[in-house]
Amino acid sequence: MGGSSAFHIIFSVTFIAILFGGHCVAGAHIAVDIINDIGPNVQLGLHCKSKDKDLGSQSLAPQQHWGFREAINIWETTLFYCHFEWGNQSKWFDIIYIKRDQWVCEHHDQCVWSIRPDGPCRLTGQEKCFPWHDAAI
Template sequence: MDNPKQYRSLFILIIFISTNMSHADPKYSVPVPNGPSTTGSVFLPFGKITVEIINDIGNTLTLKYHCKSKDDDFGKRSLQPGKSWSFKFRRQFFGRTLFSCSFALPNGMYSFNIYEDHRESAGDDWCQKCVWKIRQTGPCRFNDVTKQFDLCYSWNKSLYSPRFNQEELHNI
């Protein structure tokens, strides 16, 4: 008969590995130069994922945003026009990694799941380096096949007001 203690140790090891690998590495939370680099041709399921955000809202507008996951909070930040910021992390073992960002735009406040495991790690549109241009119409991700920012999405349905005052803008 199988020894349950053996399986218990294996189960604990798997839980430890999956929990430890899912946290973002704050030392990689730094500005990066503009211009996406390709993800390459090999998807590394346990390699580090990079998410890069580029301010493409237009004119001379500063993008204010706040990104976080269940385990990591990068705080309130801002990006000058055309500038970018990125962070790195390891995917959760069971494929439930999720990072969400809220953005203050001239016409309101919006949110978007900037990294969803089921969207970014499956099919033809997977990415190891997920580069996003944030536009007023919604976020668009760099497509390694077409070499364009043509994987565009709508903003999340949210409770954000379509208009906000200056105090709300400074609080994001």
């Protein structure tokens, strides 16, 4: 009976090592910094959330920053989207999409986003701009 218990322990440890080994993100986080680059004298309203967490509404003056830091789940499916409003505009964008952002942002310790009328631009690494999502939320 002792041999069977030892086998189960070794099997369990090996299985966990294979499952998570080399790809474990336990304790990994991603930081986001959002900058209002809509234009001079234009206030930017924003509200960011995930499926499970609501970060609340914010209001940014021109060139003002706001940010947050979130844990990356072990499945690497962490997703946060933000709704942005200014003037008569209402737009939204996935501000954290791990499959797109993780490796670029981890290398630089955070994702810096410039929010512009034509769409958000990730300034981290090589600047890359993205279109707004089409559908309203």
